[in-house]
Amino acid sequence: MKYLVMVEGSHADYEAMSGRGSAQSPAWDKESLTAMFDFMNTLNEELRASGEMLDGQGLTDPAETRLVSLDAEGRPVVTDGPYAETKEVLAGYWVLECASLERVTEIAARVARCPQPAGAPEYPVVIRRIDETGPSQD
Incomplete structure (x- = not known):
């Protein structure tokens, strides 16, 4: 089965990773960033080697977000x-792509152990099964 595993953060966290800490998220130093990236790179390499990783990406600062909706006239x-x-x-x-919910939960628990500076906010790792019952994507 396929699963989407998501990690959350906040704008304050992105600022903190750039060295601009706040009451919500303490500043990250170079060692903390290196530990986090090393952890994630090792995890990604192991998931690729096991054949379980289909895709994975870190996302940019939410300041770069764009929302698109429609007005009453469809513009x-x-x-x-x-x-x-x-x-x-x-x-x-x-x-x-994991054999079971238990396996993807093991991976999510590992993600939750990613190193971060003391006092940094902790977010749950979110697992959602991908619905493959719909129309063909071809």
């Missing part, structure tokens, strides 16, 4: 980020 309405009312945003994801 696009474009809004650029960041959004003060948004607490958490999608920070990164993996598309995994």
